[in-house]
Each structure stands twice: as structure tokens, then as C-alpha cells.
Amino acid sequence: MKLRIGLLGFGRTGSVVAQEIVKDQDLSLEWVCKKNSAEDFAFASHKLGFDKNFAPIVEEKSMGSNFLKDNPVDIIIDFSSSSACYLYNVFAHAGIKIVSAISNYNNDQLSALKSLSHKTAILYSPNITLGINWLIIASKLLQQIIPNADIEVIEEHFRDKKDISGTAMKLAHHLNLEPEKHVNSIRVGGIIGKHEVVFGLPNQTLRLTHESVNRAAFGTGAIFASKWIQSKEHGFYMMENVIQERFISKILELKLT
Numbered sequence: 001m002k003l004r005i006g007l008l009g010f011g012r013t014g015s016v017v018a019q020e021i022v023k024d025q026d027l028s029l030e031w032v033c034k035k036n037s038a039e040d041f042a043f044a045s046h047k048l049g050f051d052k053n054f055a056p057i058v059e060e061k062s063m064g065s066n067f068l069k070d071n072p073v074d075i076i077i078d079f080s081s082s083s084a085c086y087l088y089n090v091f092a093h094a095g096i097k098i099v100s101a102i103s104n105y106n107n108d109q110l111s112a113l114k115s116l117s118h119k120t121a122i123l124y125s126p127n128i129t130l131g132i133n134w135l136i137i138a139s140k141l142l143q144q145i146i147p148n149a150d151i152e153v154i155e156e157h158f159r160d161k162k163d164i165s166g167t168a169m170k171l172a173h174h175l176n177l178e179p180e181k182h183v184n185s186i187r188v189g190g191i192i193g194k195h196e197v198v199f200g201l202p203n204q205t206l207r208l209t210h211e212s213v214n215r216a217a218f219g220t221g222a223i224f225a226s227k228w229i230q231s232k233e234h235g236f237y238m239m240e241n242v243i244q245e246r247f248i249s250k251i252l253e254l255k256l257t
Contacts, residue, residue, distance in 0.1 A: 002028040003230060006073035006096075008087070009080030010034050010044060010057065013215050017079050018055070019048055020219025027223065029055045030073050033063055033087075035080070063087050068094045075226045078102060079218070085109050092119040097232075099225045101128040101218060103166045117236035123229045125239035127167040128221035131210040132195060133243040136174055138208055139197045143175055150200035151175055156186040157193055167195055 005021055007014060010032045021029045022045075032044040032055055041047045044055035058067070068090065076091050078084060078100045085105065091098055100113070103126035113122055125133070143151065153175075155168035164185055172179040175197070194211040212218075221239070228242045 002026060003075060003226060004028050004030045004073040005226065006030055006071075006076045007032045007044075007055075008076060008078040008084050010047070011079075013218055014079040015044075015047065016215040017077065017219035017222055018044055020216055020223060021077070022048065022050075022055075024223055026227065031055055031071055032057050033060060033080070033084075034058075035060050035084075060084065060087065064090060065094065068096070074230065075099060077222050077226060079222070082106070082109055085112060088113065088116050088122075092116040092122075095120055097121040097226075097229050098123070099128075099222055099229060100124045101126070101222060103127065114236050118234060121229050121232045121234055121237065123225050123237040123239065123242070125221070125225065126170065127193075128225060128239055129210070129212055129217045130221050130224060130243070131212070131217065132167055133221075133239045135195060135197065135208055135210040136171060136240060137243050137247055139171065140174055142199060142206070142208070146199060146201065146206075148201075149206075150198075151177060152182055152184060152198045152200070153177065154184045154186065154196040154198065155194070156188070156191050156196075158190050159187050161187060165193070165195065167193070171195065171197060 003026060005027050007018055007029060018029060018032060021027050034057060036059055041057060043053050044057055045052055073096060076096055076098045082102050082105050088098060097120055113124060116122060153168050153171050155165040157165060164183060168183045169179050172183050192212045196207055196209045199206040225239060225242055
């Protein structure tokens with residue numbers, strides 16, 4: 001039986017994520033929710049280039065217990081905005097699990113997420129790509145191996161991105177670095193997102209790099225997270241939990257062989 005997905009957000013990234021969900025044979029895109037649906041498309045399938053009518057586009061104001069009863073889903077994937085988190089209470093009460101890829105929650109919103117995780121399973125990741133989360137784990141491990149190295153974080157994004165990358169800030173946090181001193185930002189052209197951790201030693205330099213070359217990487221990560229969380233009990237999870245669990249299992253397999 002396919003895993004039924006409800007998607008919040010259908011902008012530049014959300015529409016690519018929707019395309020990835022539709023491609024996956026284990027998933028079914030049931031509907032897409034937008035803040036408002038004042039557009040020519042009644043179905044997300046039409047905007048994605050399909051002739052068939054599936055995945056209707058609904059407005060946030062229509063999202064309630066009655067709608068969810070008539071249009072049930074197993075997992076919510078959120079690529080909308082932080083303001084949509086007020087809907088999470090409805091989802092949690094309905095027992096729907098949530099995968100949130102929102103990068104700019106404030107402290108109150110993040111606290112609300114953690115509180116709702118007592119009612120359902122919530123996975124939160126400001127950057128849900130698999131590669132960046134492997135980068136976090138690998139960087140932490142390498143820091144333990146070579147603790148005396150100088151470490152700098154470099155983040156590159158498209159010209160119009162104003163804020164410092166939340167992912168770079170997260171990397172700095174995991175590596176116990178002060179972001180103001182050790183996070184370096186570059187804004188040029190149309191770079192989707194590139195993060196690099198540089199380990200400097202007296203006679204050599206080691207660089208760990210992750211670059212998103214297509215927004216489909218966010219869809220791949222969200223799908224991976226959704227399949228992982230479907231079997232989890234109530235609780236608050238991070239993408240690092242997913243990667244760490246996979247990492248440890250593979251290390252154990254290597255030891256056995």
C-alpha cells in the first residue's frame with residue numbers, strides 16, 4: 001500500500017518536491033495545500049504537466065479536521081513557510097506524521113513543534129538534503145579525529161539570498177564554532193547552495209563539500225525522511241537522527257564482514 005502524502009507549499013521548491021513524490025512508486029501525492037489557490041490550476045497534476053486529475057490544490061483556510069477526514073494522508077511534507085505551522089495542531093490531532101523542511105522557525109514556533117511531538121511523530125530539518133546531513137555527521141567525526149585543526153565553514157548561494165545560510169549556522173553549532181568568526185558567505189550568480197567545511201593543518205588542508213545542483217535534492221531528502229518516520233512513535237526527530245541511524249547500521253555491517 002502506498003504512503004499517502006499531503007504537501008504544504010507549491011512554490012519553486014515545493015513544485016519540484018511534488019514532482020519527485022509523484023515519481024516514487026511507494027508514494028501517492030493526495031493533495032497540495034497553498035496559502036491561497038488563486039490560479040488557473042485546480043490540480044497540482046496539471047501544473048506538473050500531467051493530463052490526469054490528481055492532487056487537488058487546496059487553500060490553507062480549507063484545512064481542517066473535516067477536510068482531513070475526507071482526504072486522509074499518512075504524512076505531511078512541509079515546504080511552505082513558517083507561518084503554516086499553526087496547521088500542525090490539526091495534523092497532530094489527526095495522528096498524521098509531519099516532515100518539516102522550513103528553515104526559519106522562531107523560538108516560539110520551534111517550541112510548539114516540540115510540544116506537538118507528544119501527539120505525533122515530527123521530523124524537522126532546515127536543510128533536508130541527504131548530502132548536507134552526511135556532511136554534518138562526517139564533519140563532527142573528523143573534528144574528533146583531528147581536534148587541533150583550524151576549521152572554517154564556507155557557504156555559497158545565489159546573489160539575492162540576503163541572510164546567512166541557516167545550514168552553515170547549524171554546521172558551526174555542531175562544530176562548536178562561533179558563526180560570526182568562522183562562517184564565510186559568498187553571494188554570486190545562481191548558485192542553489194554550496195557548503196564547505198575546511199580543516200586546516202600545518203602542512204595540508206582537508207575540505208568536505210556538499211553542493212545542491214538541483215532542487216530535486218530536497219525532494220529526495222523529504223521522501224527518505226517520510227519513509228523513515230512512518231514507522232516511528234511519537235517524538236521529535238532531526239534529519240541527523242535518520243543519517244546517524246543509517247551510518248551506525250552500516251558501520252556494524254562492515255564490522256561483521
